[in-house]
Amino acid sequence: MVKQQRAVRTRRALIRAAAEAFTQDGFASASLAAISRRAGVSSGALHFHFESKSALAQAVEDEATDTFARITREVAPDGKNPLQGLVDATHVLMHHIAEDAVVRAGFALCRDATRENDAALRRAWERWVEDALGRAERAGQLAEGAAVTEAVTAIVAATVGFEVLGSAQERWLSREAVTRLWVLLVPRIARQHALDTISCGPSEPGSAPRLPAAPHQK
Numbered sequence: 146m147v148k149q150q151r152a153v154r155t156r157r158a159l160i161r162a163a164a165e166a167f168t169q170d171g172f173a174s175a176s177l178a179a180i181s182r183r184a185g186v187s188s189g190a191l192h193f194h195f196e197s198k199s200a201l202a203q204a205v206e207d208e209a210t211d212t213f214a215r216i217t218r219e220v221a222p223d224g225k226n227p228l229q230g231l232v233d234a235t236h237v238l239m240h241h242i243a244e245d246a247v248v249r250a251g252f253a254l255c256r257d258a259t260r261e262n263d264a265a266l267r268r269a270w271e272r273w274v275e276d277a278l279g280r281a282e283r284a285g286q287l288a289e290g291a292a293v294t295e296a297v298t299a300i301v302a303a304t305v306g307f308e309v310l311g312s313a314q315e316r317w318l319s320r321e322a323v324t325r326l327w328v329l330l331v332p333r334i335a336r337q338h339a340l341d342t343i344s345c346g347p348s349e350p351g352s353a354p355r356l357p358a359a360p361h362q363k
Contacts, residue, residue, distance in 0.1 A: 156194050158184040160208055163201045164250035168312070172202060173259035202254055209251020210266055212241060217273050227281035228335055229343050231274065235304060236323050236347045238270070242308055243318035252308050271301045278334075291334045299330065320346060 162184035166175035177198055181191040195201040220237045221230025241248040255264040278293045278300075287293070303326050311318035327345035335343060 152194075155184075155186055155190055156204075158186060159191055159194055159201065160204050161246055164205045164246040167202065167205065167257070168246065168250045168253050171259060172198070172254060172257045177201075199260070202260065205247055206251050206254055206262075206266060209248045210269060212245065212248050213238065213251075213266060213269060216241065221277065223280075226286075226342055227277055227284055228286050228331070228339065229348050231277040231281070231300075232327050232331070232343065232345060233348055234273075234277070235300075235327070236320060239304070239307055239311070239318045239323050240320075242311060243315055249312075253312065256309070267301075267305060270304070271297065274300050281335075286335055286339045288334055288336050296330075296334050303330075 159180065162180045163175070166180050166183060169175075170179075175198070177191055178188060180201070181188045184191070191201075195204065216237050217234050221227075221234045238248075242252060243249070251266050254260070254262060255267045275293065275297045278287070278296050281287050282293055287296075307317045307322065307326075316322060324346045331343055331345055332340065
């Protein structure tokens with residue numbers, strides 16, 4: 146049992162150290178020796194858990210994907226107001242990108258041109274946004290003429306842009322930046338009757354900025 150616990154701690158330390166190294170130096174420049182030193186373990190221990198740098202990068206992506214799945218499952222469950230769930234999930238995801246080295250690295254690896262990857266984490270986010278907007282449409286929350294495809298494009302492009310810009314300036318990942326995005330978008334995609342039910346900030350009581358009516362809904 147003690148050995149198993151030690152092995153789990155070692156593996157977690159290696160994944161976190163790799164995430165930090167990949168974000169800071171990029172996949173190509175990050176060395177396994179530097180990662181093992183950062184994790185405080187021997188090179189032998191690293192190779193015991195991961196046969197290659199690619200395997201370590203995959204472990205980082207897998208853990209980031211698991212965190213993403215937990216965010217969407219817990220923050221925006223199926224029974225929740227779909228548009229509010231989408232807003233809340235965006236806030237929590239950007240917070241994790243800012244604060245969680247593994248999630249940040251998972252997204253950074255999606256855009257690292259030095260390694261082969263299929264950007265699975267970004268594609269998972271795009272699919273989830275599309276599903277959330279589809280549920281909002283079925284619930285009668287979307288404004289007349291608000292196409293799901295166009296809304297998905299705008300939301301995914303903006304949030305991926307936040308992630309990229311946030312790698313240099315964390316203000317792009319802030320609650321204020323994400324709230325401003327939704328203050329702009331919500332009146333354009335939501336029906337008038339739905340506006341009062343949606344907080345553009347995280348949905349704590351009283352936290353919603355005032356939403357102007359969309360021009361086509363006045």
